[in-house]
Amino acid sequence: MAKPIVAVVGRPNVGKSTLFNKIIGKRLSIVDDTPGVTRDRIYGDAEWQGKKLMLVDTGGIEPKTDDIILSSMRSQAQLAIDTASVIIFVTDLKSGVTAADMDVAAMLQKSGKPIVLCVNKCDRVGEPPMELYEFYNLGLGDPIAVSSVHGHGTGDLLDAVMSHIDYSEFEETEEDIINVAVIGKPNAGKSSLINFISGEERSIVSNIAGTTRDAIDTKITRNGVNYNFIDTAGLRRKSKVEDNIEKYSVIRAKMAIERADVCVIMIDGVDGFTEQDSKVAGLALEEGKACIIAVNKWDAVEKDGTTLDNDRKKLMVDFSFMPYAPIIFISAKAGQRVDRLFELIKYVNEQNTMRISTGMLNDILADATARVQPPTDKGKRLKIYYMTQASTKPPTFVCFCNKAELFHFSYQRYLENQIRSTFGLEGTPVRFVIRERGDK
DSSP states (O other), rough: OOOEEEEEEEEETTHHHHHHHHEEEEESSSSOSSTTTTOOOOEEEEETTTEEEEEEEEOOOOOOOOOOHHHHHHHHHHHHHHHEEEEEEEETTTTSOOOOHHHHHHHHHTTTOOOEEEOOOOOOSSSSSSSGGGGGGSSSOOOOOOOTTTTTTTHHHHHHHTOOOOOOGGGGOOEEEEEEEEEESSSHHHHHHHHHHTTTTOOOOOSSSSSSOOOOEEEETTTTEEEEEOOOOOOOOGGGGSSHHHHHHHHHHHHHHOOOOOOEEEETTTTTOOOOHHHHHHHHHHHTTTEEEEEOOOGGOOOOTHHHHHHHHHHHHHHTTOOOSOEEEEETTTTBBBHHHHHHHHHHHHTTTOOOOHHHHHHHHHHHHSOOOOOOETTTOOOOOEEEEEETTEEEEEEEEEEEGGGGGHHHHHHHHHHHHOOOOTTTTOEEEEEEEOOO
């Protein structure tokens, strides 16, 4: 499910990154007293009142500046504002309302987005300080006193943020639709595939790498099955991500993967596998999505009788971290094997949502442990009492045992292979949760 975006904005050195880190509970943003340390937008997942959201930390906004870095930070912040559901505007109690704050407030009001005014560095607990009332002059409603260092007031702040979000907009209403994210490095042919599928020029197709900036949805029905294809901006190497808009497209791609049921990892057949392809695939793996590796531009590859087999073997080595993902060779432009791609999407989605009964799982477990004895350490042997499936998307199995530390990764892999040899589970990762008996 897509998450609402909450942008944290304000002028430099008001404590945005400290607040961001406090809310997400991790030190993702570099916190420094030097103004302008956060130059790129950094994103993190947060949860409040059982609801999830994506928080975006931005560089400080200096509305009137000729400085190249500062103006670049401003344009990045503007991008975050444009895509946000709610904006947290952070100000500094100690500095009071500055001319720059007034300018930022005016800029934010133009966006038409809901704005929550946060007055940071209110470190004393108790009655709000008198200086707080000065911030009403910004014309953004009630200021919320917060200490991002100590965490005071962050609950009130998040309550105010949540009051502006309608979560029904982010719920997937169509359960009978398969959401497919087409991901890969720029110019691999993602938009060409979607254009061929939809029979219209929905995505701008150009030979210039990185033409598609945003995620574009294309809904189609094929053989009675509904699909929603999400075309994402190509993911570039970090060092190549110079353009501000490109930086933001990485967040968009991540969001597209989160929304998807199936990820089609598009490889440029002419260029072959690159390190960037493994990073893209890694994002899908982290999210537990069903995956297909589609090698595009196969019509443009010079071939002999062994090319396909050799390329397949090489890709199996390159993608050894997801050996379950099927590989298909296509031409998006010519429509070669696109029908087969649809069959695969439907199939791996079914595998990703498969449920296996506890009885069947324990039959496999009994058979597997009889064949290969569980590991021992210092005379103590691992005992696995039973196994059950906790969830789908991806299939997640809980194993109850006597000692979790004895449950080596290699034995987990062995059990996974036994489950796969019986039930297939092609195209989907499998996760194990190890519990000692008595654990909740």
